[in-house]
Amino acid sequence: MENQAIPKRTILAIIGAGLMAFCGVLTETSMNVTFPTLMKQFGLSMSVVQWLSTGYLLLVSLTMATSAYIQRRYKIRSIFIFSGVSFIVGSFVCAMAPNFITLLIGRLIQALATGYAIPLLFAIILQQIPVARLGVFMGLGGMVVGVAPSLGPTYGGMNTYLFTWREIFWFILPIVVIAVLLGSFTITQKMKTRRDTFDFLGVILLGASFFLIAEGFTEAGNFGWLSIQFWGFLIAGLLVIGLFIYHSLHSERDLLDLAIFKTPTFVLSILPYFLIQLMNIGISYLLPNYSQLVFGANSLVAGSAILLGSLVGAIVQPVSGRLLDSHGAGYPIRIGSVLIVVAMVLFAVFGLHLTIPMIVAFYTIFGLGFGFSFGNVMTNGIQQVDGKLQQDANAAFNTSQQYAGSIGTAIMAAILTGSQHSHSHLSQAVLSARGGARDFILLAVLAIVAFVLIMINFRKQAKKIKV
Known part of the structure; x- marks a missing residue:
């Protein structure tokens, strides 16, 4: 079963959907590193500019909540093409935006596209990949949506430093066009559509x-x-x-079947998944801004500080998915959750004394832990519910993932902004460092909570198997 052949058409469909999802998630955090630049350009505060990320993630979350219904109602190929066209239009609006409001509108159009593209990627995998190889392919899907946010600051920082923030949108357009063409010709319909009331x-x-x-x-x-x-x-x-x-x-x-939450092991999977993604998006927002505001680093250095950890996380995700297929979910998820705790505790302990090399090292540990746990927590969680509820479970996981990102960004920004306004006689660099240190302590606490929930979940799953 492990060597069961998968049709090339299915592989190409997954690549097309994966590219679309990657572009959507990459732009989630690529703008984070541009916030200091945008604050100066438009004369706005951090709390206003951060809505480029928070608003984006909020609409993505809401769109994903409707994805189970949309996939039952419409053909997935039609949904995919709609997503691609929306993303292209949104990118044009952002790239040519004369003011902040227009830029925000373009971001929201992109969010609509991303909100349907990501669940579509996992829907294709869940419907067309054999169970024996599900871990690897879900790991690949997790790699796309989990690691792309961490690559965003590097991509955004590079463009902002070498060109302008507008190139963030121009350079991604050819990849979106390729994704649309690839998916349009290879995505097939495996499930019948039905006309439910929205x-x-x-x-x-x-x-x-x-x-x-x-x-x-x-x-x-x-x-x-x-x-x-x-x-x-x-x-x-x-x-x-x-x-x-x-x-x-x-x-x-019909919107989302809440019956999925009647399964305790599903709930104990989606909660740590939410927290892990909150930490992932939160820290990928925090570190580039911390580097610029505290160290005075340029956008390229600030974005690149988390590149190594992002690449490590990307490489590990499909490998950890294979571990799930061969040894079960508990093995890679426990390893990952421990590494995440270690990384966040290190950030918390050295929060006021960080250097760029320390950020690179600690974030690499986090990336390793993220790669072992993130995609596997979702795979394990979806497998806890009835087959007929898997579309709803997929929608719930993807919605929670994006909403966790919006909350993570908002919390990190709130603590950072609150610290910057607290003592006017101190420099912005010192106040930003203090705010960052408080953010790191919160992230460490959340990492420990996620670890405890994961341990409880696997105890319950073990008892379930024995019964």
């Missing part, structure tokens, strides 16, 4: 909750963690999530 109210409630919570963390940077603005938005967001859950359980309209 849950518009569910989408509105989910979108409102996503925005309110993310805005709450943004307001924390401006007004503090004890402010009415932070707690008001946060509580309102949680209340709207409650309304969404109540509505979904009592509605006959």
Whole structure:
């Protein structure tokens, strides 16, 4: 079974979908390193400019929440072509944007494309790859969506330093065109479509909750963690999530089947997955900005500091997927979670005394841990639910992954901004270093929480097998 041949057409379809997803995820964080430049160019604060990432990730998250329904309703080839055209249009708008608002609109058009492209990649893998080889291919998919955000700052920094931030969008266009052509001719339909009724109210409630919570963390940077603005938005967001859950359980309209959350081992998979991605996007936002604001590094150096760790993570993902196929999920995921804890604790301990070489070394440890755990946590989680619920599980994982990124960016930016406003008599470099140190401590705590959840999950899975 392990050597079961996979048709070339399927491989090419996965490559096409993978390229599209890669381009979408690469642009998620490629703009992070340009924030100091954009703040000067448009005369805006960090809390406003960071919406280029937070807004992008919010819309990607919301779009992904509808992906299970969209894949049941429309042919995946049509969805793929729509994504490709949207991404091309969004890239043109961004590249030619005369002001910040136009740039943000272009980013949101790109987000719509990315939100459908990523679940599509995993849908093709889950539907067309034999179970015996699923770990390797899910590892490849995880490599695309997990490592591309870390490569983004390097790509963005290189373009901003050598050219301008506009080239970030121009240079990626040919790859998107190739992806669209490749996928258009190779993607095949394996499942029948059906005409279900779309849950518009569910989408509105989910979108409102996503925005309110993310805005709450943004307001924390401006007004503090004890402010009415932070707690008001946060509580309102949680209340709207409650309304969404109540509505979904009592509605006959179709969006996302919440039955997936009745499986404890699925919940214990998606929670650490959320935290790992929050750490991944959060730190890939934090480190390039930290390097520029604290060390005075240029955008090229700041972006390149996390390149080695990104490459290590990329190489390890498919290898760790093979370990899952041969030894089970527990082996690579436990290794990865331990390495992530080690990396985050090192960042926390040396937070006020970091150097560029230390950032490279610590982030490489994180990249190694990320490569062992990220894709495998998703594969293991999806395998915990019934086959008929796998589309919904895929949508839930991808939604949580992107929303984790938006929350991670918002929290890192809020703590950094809050520190910058705290003591006017100190330099911005010192205040940014203090804010970064607090971010690292939070990330270390989250890494430990994720590790504990993973350990509990595998104990439950072991008991399940014995029963």
